[in-house]
Amino acid sequence: MHNELEHKDHPLVCLHEISFGYGEQAVLEDIDLHVEKGEYLGLLGPNGSGKSTLLKIILGLLTPEKGKVELFGKPINKFSNWHKIGYIPQKATQIESRFPITVKEVVSINARSQTKVAEALEKVDMLSFSNNLVHELSGGQQQRVFIAKALAGDPQLLLLDEPTVGIDANSQKDFYSLLDTLHKSGLTIVLVSHDTEDIVREVNRIVCVNKRLVCHVTPKEFVAGNYYDKLYGEDRKTIIHRHSHA
Amino acid sequence: MEKTEKLSFIVTHMLEIFTYSFMVRAFIAGIVIGCIAPLIGTFLVARRFSLIADTLGHISLAGIAIGLLLNINPIITALIASILVAILVDRIRHNKYISGETALAMLLSGGLALAIVLIGLARGFNVDLFSYLFGSITTVTDTDLLFIIPLGILVVITVAVFYKQFLSIAFDEEGAQVSGVKVNFLNILLMVLTAVAVSLSIRIIGSLLIGALLVIPVTTASQVARSFKQSLILSIFFSLISVIAGLFASFYLNLPAGGAIVLISLIIFSFVYLVKNT
Numbered sequence: 001m002h003n004e005l006e007h008k009d010h011p012l013v014c015l016h017e018i019s020f021g022y023g024e025q026a027v028l029e030d031i032d033l034h035v036e037k038g039e040y041l042g043l044l045g046p047n048g049s050g051k052s053t054l055l056k057i058i059l060g061l062l063t064p065e066k067g068k069v070e071l072f073g074k075p076i077n078k079f080s081n082w083h084k085i086g087y088i089p090q091k092a093t094q095i096e097s098r099f100p101i102t103v104k105e106v107v108s109i110n111a112r113s114q115t116k117v118a119e120a121l122e123k124v125d126m127l128s129f130s131n132n133l134v135h136e137l138s139g140g141q142q143q144r145v146f147i148a149k150a151l152a153g154d155p156q157l158l159l160l161d162e163p164t165v166g167i168d169a170n171s172q173k174d175f176y177s178l179l180d181t182l183h184k185s186g187l188t189i190v191l192v193s194h195d196t197e198d199i200v201r202e203v204n205r206i207v208c209v210n211k212r213l214v215c216h217v218t219p220k221e222f223v224a225g226n227y228y229d230k231l232y233g234e235d236r237k238t239i240i241h242r243h244s245h246a
Numbered sequence: 247m248e249k250t251e252k253l254s255f256i257v258t259h260m261l262e263i264f265t266y267s268f269m270v271r272a273f274i275a276g277i278v279i280g281c282i283a284p285l286i287g288t289f290l291v292a293r294r295f296s297l298i299a300d301t302l303g304h305i306s307l308a309g310i311a312i313g314l315l316l317n318i319n320p321i322i323t324a325l326i327a328s329i330l331v332a333i334l335v336d337r338i339r340h341n342k343y344i345s346g347e348t349a350l351a352m353l354l355s356g357g358l359a360l361a362i363v364l365i366g367l368a369r370g371f372n373v374d375l376f377s378y379l380f381g382s383i384t385t386v387t388d389t390d391l392l393f394i395i396p397l398g399i400l401v402v403i404t405v406a407v408f409y410k411q412f413l414s415i416a417f418d419e420e421g422a423q424v425s426g427v428k429v430n431f432l433n434i435l436l437m438v439l440t441a442v443a444v445s446l447s448i449r450i451i452g453s454l455l456i457g458a459l460l461v462i463p464v465t466t467a468s469q470v471a472r473s474f475k476q477s478l479i480l481s482i483f484f485s486l487i488s489v490i491a492g493l494f495a496s497f498y499l500n501l502p503a504g505g506a507i508v509l510i511s512l513i514i515f516s517f518v519y520l521v522k523n524t
Contacts (some may be wrong), residue, residue: 054418056420059420059421059424060423061424062421062425068266080426082424082425082426083426085424086419087424087425088421089418089419089420089421091415092418092421093418094293094294094416094417094418094419095292095293095416095417095418096291096292096293096294096468098475099291099292099468099474099477100469100471100472100473100474100476101292101417101473101474102472102474105413105473105475106417108410109410109413109414109417109422110414125463131473133471133472133473151422153425155421238270
């Protein structure tokens with residue numbers, strides 16, 4: 001509790017001059033990034049731009065070659081309150097696809113009590129599916145269960161890596177509406193996506209990465225500053241302008 | 247009256263099996279194995295690691311050959327060999343230059359090859375190799391039970407203690423790591439528990455068939471279970487039926503125990519699958 005008070009004014013995530021590579025190939029170079037409490041941040045970049053790598057560095061799953069990572073005001077190697085961070089990877093489960101596991105069992109993995117399980121399922125409107133098998137649910141329902149699993153640990157920061165891949169348009173809409181509600185209830189969210197239209201519409205800060213940090217702007221500044229072109233190239237300019245709701 | 251006499255005759259005849267001390271030992275070992283094999287197998291199948299059980303089975307045969315060559319209890323050498331390779335398997339999973347499945351296939355053949363070479367070197371082996379390959383009801387000794395019972399209990403307690411963490415890793419390894427689960431340690435622990443289950447099962451099931459007892463009852467249970475926990479309990483139930491019926495069949499029909507047990511588990515699977523899917 002004392003530690004929490006001590007570090008409460010710090011950004012939840014603080015990256016200083018992060019560089020990372022696989023062998024000779026540089027993936028990230030000199031990335032500086034802060035995620036402040038209460039932000040809804042979209043991390044944009046083309047395929048292979050290093051955005052998932054950046055997320056894994058924040059989570060301590062990868063160690064940068066250079067630079068420092070601080071979580072909740074503490075160097076990552078001294079950070080131990082991992083329950084404060086909820087993470088939904090791109091492939092949210094590796095379990096054998098037909099293996100029987102219930103919604104309740106999945107959410108219980110991160111929960112300290114059955115009350116927390118029920119609360120998390122209530123938040124994502126999946127309480128009535130508690131005893132259903134996960135593989136019998138639709139893609140959109142499964143995604144809600146994965147969010148409930150992350151919420152069951154009472155996180156303050158939620159990181160999602162391409163969460164809408166393979167989900168139909170209607171479920172995507174519901175999914176973003178759920179994230180919006182969670183954000184309004186005080187949760188800090190970092191959303192990694194390659195879908196510029198969704199990011200521009202949903203988040204309140206955008207970070208563009210393409211090996212280096214291209215921009216850290218508001219959605220309005222992103223559109224006005226033509227950052228899409230800088231990120232993806234001029235030839236795809238018309239696509240974003242036609243679909244943008246910003 | 248005639249019916250009662252017939253029933254009484256059958257029961258008496260069936261119970262006769264327990265007047266043989268070697269059969270009592272086989273049943274004790276069989277029940278322990280019948281519990282721990284699907285207990286570990288559930289986590290292996292859920293994580294698509296089914297081939298690991300077969301690989302360690304083949305490696306354990308090399309361990310047996312070493313034991314016979316050095317005149318040490320072959321269960322001990324099989325245990326050591328399979329634990330060492332189990333740790334190696336875990337390391338190989340993280341190797342980026344060779345796929346885990348290919349490495350397992352190579353280790354599987356390598357284990358068998360090493361066993362055959364060692365057996366060839368010591369032509370004077372005065373043992374029934376067939377029983378180590380396919381299991382036997384007559385080979386379980388009192389000394390074996392001194393390993394099988396405590397190690398079996400240890401496996402059950404370990405899984406009970408780390409159940410939530412094993413489930414967490416099976417569901418999402420990266421997510422588990424982020425939430426503070428000691429993934430590396432628990433992955434090695436699961437591999438070591440698999441090695442223990444495999445080594446303890448050699449006497450009854452045989453090193454070439456042990457993989458089946460870790461996988462088939464689990465697959466059968468997953469057809470009908472309505473939760474992970476239920477799948478775990480049902481897999482132990484199907485496994486125990488297979489082992490007990492297999493031991494009876496082995497005794498009365500003079501069949502290799504491993505073959506009988508695995509065939510019965512396959513019959514149960516086929517029955518459950520047909521009832522569920524037709």
